[in-house]
Amino acid sequence: PVCTIADPRQFDKNCRRDNLTATAGNYSYHFLNLPAGVKQLTITTTGGTGNADLYYGGSNWATTTSYQAKSTNAGNNETLTINNPPSGWVYFSLAAGQQNFSGASATVTYQ
DSSP states (O other), X not given: OBOOOSSTTEXXXXXXXEEEEEOTTOEEEEEEEEOTTOOEEEEEEEOSEEEEEEEXXXXXXXXXXXXXXXXXXXXXXXXXXXXXXXXXXXXXEEEEXXXXXXXXXXXXXXX
């Protein structure tokens, strides 16, 4: 399902955001509030055009120079699985490197 929280940067449990975009050299920043005891967090991006790279920052904003995990495949199909993530606010971003991306979707699931 599509995320229902008003802030388009915020995710809740097991939902997605569509039509994410960023211009070359910029980011699409996102975050979610994890309850205690989450065993696995998975972030997946798909669709659209260009090249979005996925960065996970844990309890800090994620950038191309400050991150805990990254997925940097060609195109917008990226997946990160984080085992035993911290509870509280966690942050991830989609980075547009040398080219823009648009129309991407990001999905967050956790258990």
